[in-house]
Amino acid sequence: MKRQLNAKVMYPTLGHTVLTTGQDIRRDSDVEVIVHVGEDYYEFYDTATGGEKYYAEGNLEIIDGALTDYDGVGSLPTVIMDMLSNEWDIDVMEVYDNDGQPNKYTLFNYEVGDKLFECGSDAMDYVHSLNLDKEAHRAMMRSIMNP
Numbered sequence: 001m002k003r004q005l006n007a008k009v010m011y012p013t014l015g016h017t018v019l020t021t022g023q024d025i026r027r028d029s030d031v032e033v034i035v036h037v038g039e040d041y042y043e044f045y046d047t048a049t050g051g052e053k054y055y056a057e058g059n060l061e062i063i064d065g066a067l068t069d070y071d072g073v074g075s076l077p078t079v080i081m082d083m084l085s086n087e088w089d090i091d092v093m094e095v096y097d098n099d100g101q102p103n104k105y106t107l108f109n110y111e112v113g114d115k116l117f118e119c120g121s122d123a124m125d126y127v128h129s130l131n132l133d134k135e136a137h138r139a140m141m142r143s144i145m146n147p
Helices: 078-088 120-129 134-145
Strands: 004-017 024-038 041-046 055-063 066-070 110-112 115-117
Touching: 004 078, 024 078, 110 120, 110 134, 115 120, 120 134
Parallel strands: none
Antiparallel strands: 004 024, 024 041, 041 055, 055 066, 110 115
């Protein structure tokens, strides 16, 4: 089973920039995001729209305990590199670039009843296995989707 880190981060400002012009098409204040970091991937999305407004994902290349490359974004958010370094002792200095954004994060696991899951999809699979009635199933799924 692969490891996964889950965190919530509050960005005082977060913008979406058009790559062709380098100009922000929107910039919002107090944006809460969920960050998932695995051994070879990351995902980053705002909680208010479930990633409709702000979303990024990509791959991480970790070789011999060091982050050597990534894809999916022009500049990997600092919080992702900080999570790798702080939680898994991954050396990120080869690609580290301080983007000036928050690096404080709150880790969490997905909770279903008395069970904890690192990965949201594992928690969802567990809920499906319970054979609940429609309303109970929806309620549990909503709690997973909004940690």
